[in-house]
Amino acid sequence: MDGLLIGFTSVSWQQGVMYLVGAALIILAVTKEYEPMLLLPIGFGAILVNLPLSVVWEHEGAAGFLKVLYDGGISNELFPILIFIAVGAMIDFGPLFKNPFMIFFGAAAQLGIFATMLIATLPPFNFSLKEAASIGIIGAADGPTAIYVASKFARDMLGPISVAAYSYMALVPLIQPPVIRLLTTHKERCIHMEYHEAGVPRWLKIAFPIVVTMIAGFVAPISVPLVGSLMFGNLVRESGVLERLSQTAQNELAYLVTLLLGITIGSSMRADRFLNVQTLMILGMGLVAFVFDTAGGVLFAKLVNLFLPKDRKVNPMIGACGISAFPMSARVVQKMAASEERGNIILMHAIGSNVSGQLGSIVAGGMVLALVPLLVG
């Protein structure tokens, strides 16, 4: 009889809490539509892996299907790489080519990664350098980069880091506006920016992903899997001769890998590893990372304005779009601009900055991957 009731007798209160966490993620996905493609599978994965005996992970010495997926897609970083190919095929660098200066906002808005990494090493947090780097990378606002770096440096933290990265990406409309308002005046938020339609040579669109990959390969060779896969997807898109492959990458590949990635990430949220003070600290610092990202971009734009003539100043809200959360951040900033002054259109600049954030986040991820092992092996 005990054998029949083992499911009821072996459940712990911690597992009960994880069912609630999983349910909360599913509810957020369904009712609020916060990153539903990821939060829903993550939530369900969290419930699955915490069911009694955790058969989906391992049972009687044999790997369960979630462990097979984890070993085959997360441990070897395959899923994030495949997602990058899909994302690359979705990115149109056109708005950036038309406003190349926007690329610098994509650099400035990576401040959150480094600031948070620094904070994570301070008391009372006292994380190791690799753990701090993995927490800081939440500020990349880029799920695959966060997963890639965390799986290399702090595999035990993969669950909370992934949840934080995707949750805060979904919460960009709530996180960014107050930070932007705090750091800018109404007058600054009303700055108009002229948009000039510039022609972009086709060869540039094709050469760009190749050149970017090569530069990344020389600057930080360890970043090539990240940059190379993103740029491969973009090359397939821009080549103009692989339309079916481009569509496949943007649709079937993206959806299939996202489906498996989400539930596999959820399986890393086992109660014994997830329910601790460390998880709360990671979630808190993820928010700090997004705040610093936004502040870094806005303050850099204000700095640039000090050197620009009066009629060519940039709307500092554009700086906030330098994070990788595309296209949500650009939409948020355009909405703010329109609410500050009706008819103020800065969307194309915002998109240029937002696309730059996608480049900036993988370059920053590459820098972290290259630098940390130099100091701590």
Add this chain to the structure above:
Amino acid sequence: MDAFLEGLKHSSTTVQALGISAIGLAGVFITLASFFAIIWLAVKAGGKKA
């Protein structure tokens, strides 16, 4: 650079994080600046429109 990194190896974790932050952020700016230069030169050079 080697001496700087060697010095960081023997520093506290926070100083190491500070060093990585400084080098990393500078690296991101320099790398993206090189992308900017490529795009700017290519657009200036002109050519067939997409």
